[in-house]
Amino acid sequence: MKCLKCHSTQLEVTNSRKKDFQVWRRRKCKHCGFTFTTNEYVDAQKLLQLQESSRKKQLSPYNRGTLLGELYIALSHKAEASPLTLLETVEQTLLRRSATNNFTVTHSQLHETVTEVLERYDTLAALNYAARARATAN
Numbered sequence: 001m002k003c004l005k006c007h008s009t010q011l012e013v014t015n016s017r018k019k020d021f022q023v024w025r026r027r028k029c030k031h032c033g034f035t036f037t038t039n040e041y042v043d044a045q046k047l048l049q050l051q052e053s054s055r056k057k058q059l060s061p062y063n064r065g066t067l068l069g070e071l072y073i074a075l076s077h078k079a080e081a082s083p084l085t086l087l088e089t090v091e092q093t094l095l096r097r098s099a100t101n102n103f104t105v106t107h108s109q110l111h112e113t114v115t116e117v118l119e120r121y122d123t124l125a126a127l128n129y130a131a132r133a134r135a136t137a138n
């Protein structure tokens, strides 16, 4: 890692926080004093796999772009919403819940998790999402 301002490699970590599959670090350049924040997290896109259902074993890759699009649509009535932040919460929850199952989640587990995260944030967004998920499943 280099300083964003002067490109020195003399950086120190002044603060850090760990949360499940994520590490947040405050870094300070010893050369010019510039400070910035980095986030290190597990790439859910590469790790998570989707299973059609608990009976159908066929796997498909998890697509974070698709889910982000769904979150944007579900939150479209709320201008101040941050779909990307909610996506990170959903992914952290999915990683935690699927760790004992080789990071494999069924479509219904994915939908339940997204709905849960949205419900804590905004009831209408959760209803929007659940209605669309049900419509596309049928």
Ligand SMILES: [Zn+2]
Pocket (backbone or CB within 6 Å): 003, 004, 005, 006, 007, 008, 029, 030, 031, 032, 033, 034
């Ligand atoms: Zn610097």
